[in-house]
Amino acid sequence: MSKENLSGHHEFKAEVKQLLNILVHSLYTNKEIFLRELVSNASDALDKLRFESNKGSEIIDNDQDLEIKIAFDKEKGTLTITDTGIGMTAEEIVKNIGTIAKSGSADFIKQLSDSKEDANNIIGKFGVGFYSVFMIASEVTLKTKSFKKDEKAVMWTSDGLGSYDLVELESDKKRGTEVIITLKEEEKEFADKHRIEHIIKTHSNFISFPIKVEDEVVNTVSAIWREPKSSVTKEQYDEFYKFLTLDYTEPMETIHRSVDAPIQFNSLLFIPKKNMDMFGFNRDDYGLDLYVRRVLIQHKNKDLLPEYLSFVKGVVDSEDLPLNISRETLQENLVFTKISSSVTSTVLNYLEKLSKDDKEKFAELWREHGKVFKLGYSDYANQEKYSALLRFNSSRCEDAKGLVSFDEYIENAKEDQKEIYYLAGSSREAVELDPHLEIFKTKGIEVLFFLEPVDEFAVSAVPKYKEFELKSVDQADLSKLDKFESEKVEDKSEEMTKDDEKSFDKLLKRIQNILGDRVTDVKESKRLKDSPACLVNPDDSMSASMQKMMQMMNKDASVPKKIFEINKNHKLVRNLIKIYNKNAEDDYIITVVEQLYESSLLLEGYLTDPHKLVGRINKLLENSSDWYTEINK
Numbered sequence: 001m002s003k004e005n006l007s008g009h010h011e012f013k014a015e016v017k018q019l020l021n022i023l024v025h026s027l028y029t030n031k032e033i034f035l036r037e038l039v040s041n042a043s044d045a046l047d048k049l050r051f052e053s054n055k056g057s058e059i060i061d062n063d064q065d066l067e068i069k070i071a072f073d074k075e076k077g078t079l080t081i082t083d084t085g086i087g088m089t090a091e092e093i094v095k096n097i098g099t100i101a102k103s104g105s106a107d108f109i110k111q112l113s114d115s116k117e118d119a120n121n122i123i124g125k126f127g128v129g130f131y132s133v134f135m136i137a138s139e140v141t142l143k144t145k146s147f148k149k150d151e152k153a154v155m156w157t158s159d160g161l162g163s164y165d166l167v168e169l170e171s172d173k174k175r176g177t178e179v180i181i182t183l184k185e186e187e188k189e190f191a192d193k194h195r196i197e198h199i200i201k202t203h204s205n206f207i208s209f210p211i212k213v214e215d216e217v218v219n220t221v222s223a224i225w226r227e228p229k230s231s232v233t234k235e236q237y238d239e240f241y242k243f244l245t246l247d248y249t250e251p252m253e254t255i256h257r258s259v260d261a262p263i264q265f266n267s268l269l270f271i272p273k274k275n276m277d278m279f280g281f282n283r284d285d286y287g288l289d290l291y292v293r294r295v296l297i298q299h300k301n302k303d304l305l306p307e308y309l310s311f312v313k314g315v316v317d318s319e320d321l322p323l324n325i326s327r328e329t330l331q332e333n334l335v336f337t338k339i340s341s342s343v344t345s346t347v348l349n350y351l352e353k354l355s356k357d358d359k360e361k362f363a364e365l366w367r368e369h370g371k372v373f374k375l376g377y378s379d380y381a382n383q384e385k386y387s388a389l390l391r392f393n394s395s396r397c398e399d400a401k402g403l404v405s406f407d408e409y410i411e412n413a414k415e416d417q418k419e420i421y422y423l424a425g426s427s428r429e430a431v432e433l434d435p436h437l438e439i440f441k442t443k444g445i446e447v448l449f450f451l452e453p454v455d456e457f458a459v460s461a462v463p464k465y466k467e468f469e470l471k472s473v474d475q476a477d478l479s480k481l482d483k484f485e486s487e488k489v490e491d492k493s494e495e496m497t498k499d500d501e502k503s504f505d506k507l508l509k510r511i512q513n514i515l516g517d518r519v520t521d522v523k524e525s526k527r528l529k530d531s532p533a534c535l536v537n538p539d540d541s542m543s544a545s546m547q548k549m550m551q552m553m554n555k556d557a558s559v560p561k562k563i564f565e566i567n568k569n570h571k572l573v574r575n576l577i578k579i580y581n582k583n584a585e586d587d588y589i590i591t592v593v594e595q596l597y598e599s600s601l602l603l604e605g606y607l608t609d610p611h612k613l614v615g616r617i618n619k620l621l622e623n624s625s626d627w628y629t630e631i632n633k
């Protein structure tokens, strides 16, 4: 088999040039993270080698210790990082270093170009990868030899400006990679023992291979998740968390657990203070690191926890999985599935306890991670625990910040109340003005506010909590509210005469006549107190907001037909009856009905063309200004 000869001069791909340009020209002050990146690559390469070895692959130079060495020359201003990992073939160098494949760097660029934040705030939080070395290097040489038999060692050189050179080496280089850095004149301070040791301690202390500077191991190299809880200090936990996540603040919560039976595993989990999905599109960047007997099997495994708990970071290590397990078959492994369901329970139980012991803290956690958590409505196995942890704003809360659980709702419910009522809308202000809420306010019945689209999906999968059915207020069977006394004094609207009652019925028919098949029915309203009219879904269909959402998903722009309810105690409606009594065909009735109908559509989010409505309002204002000047004469 002939191999393409890759020796020679190569241009970097456009996106690499872009990244290099950002890194080299940013005024980022914490440039030392380049060492964190190179050490992390060396450690990855060693992890991969161990993985190959466990699989039984043939490996050259197998007598070498698995370690990372850092050497420096103060005079020359050079720094060399050597590892005995898997190394790279020429093809692999071109693929891995010449382009941006999956690495942290790709996310980094995306974040930068999608956000308005400047590079400075982002660089430190990201694994920016190999190229960060050019923040401090005028030239980098990489000598590497793959673990595979019959591969030649290769040398890669670049000044990071736009191109690189590759040469095959005939040397006796052993397996692994050596990164030789010529420091820029103004960055020579990095070629210093204390500086290097300090950087390693700060950023790479928990790398699980020895990092040697002048033959001295400088990192901790212990797997703290395997130590007994009592022997690990808060500082160590915090330090490990920062190392793991690149977060610069301590975690909000630390959950360390060791299980012996029926399956042995240790888990060290953290809940970050801040949602790390910084700009909302970093969705794939989650998962726990899976170890088997201290050997890293997979970074960011996505099956140890369900996606809705993806805000949890950490590691899981088991004695009971085979070391040579392949990542592809993990999900079918019975031991693995048991571990993963146990890890999930650990997190849910912890959250449950926290929500009871420290409401303040749980509320804080909810505000940060609740959005992600709500996506758990499809975890049927844990539905009860999941539902108990949900929090919503409600009509009982003083402002939009308040949070209520289903259990608290039930505690506060009326005697005999069998339903949990909710109302979906875009903001607290919007739902508070929703006419459907009026009767609930009058009767003092709490209504949960669903202010995010996911809320309704969540309850559509969880239609009941304990014995309570979840009901949208616009679908509620109002006869069930009859048994509850009004708490507020109802306005003393005048009793209607028998004749007016009859006229009202006729007026309803007239309204039906005006609106034609735009509505399914026109009825007297039992739910309205302050508003003259509203639209209501015909029984048993979806709630208004759910219907709206489905329509949006189906790109359906039609206006659904609903029942138009009229509040006969409203002053406007009483006046309409008078007008109707005088002249059933009065044009003013048409104007008012059209206006009430379009206002209701507007509230429900279905009014696509506001021109008619605005024209009508202007006309009505003009008329009322006549009246206003008349009475203020």
Ligand code: ADP
Residues within 6 Å of the ligand: 037, 041, 042, 044, 045, 083, 085, 086, 087, 088, 096, 097, 102, 103, 104, 105, 127, 128, 129, 130, 131, 177
């Ligand atoms: P990432 O580590 O996120 O993949 P990097 O830019 O740090 O991104 O590295 C790019 C790739 O180069 C790595 O994925 C790896 O394949 C390869 N690489 C870098 N350093 C080494 C090394 N010391 N040994 C083997 N491969 C390496």
Ligand code: MG
Residues within 6 Å of the ligand: 037, 040, 041, 127, 129, 130
């Ligand atoms: Mg890397």
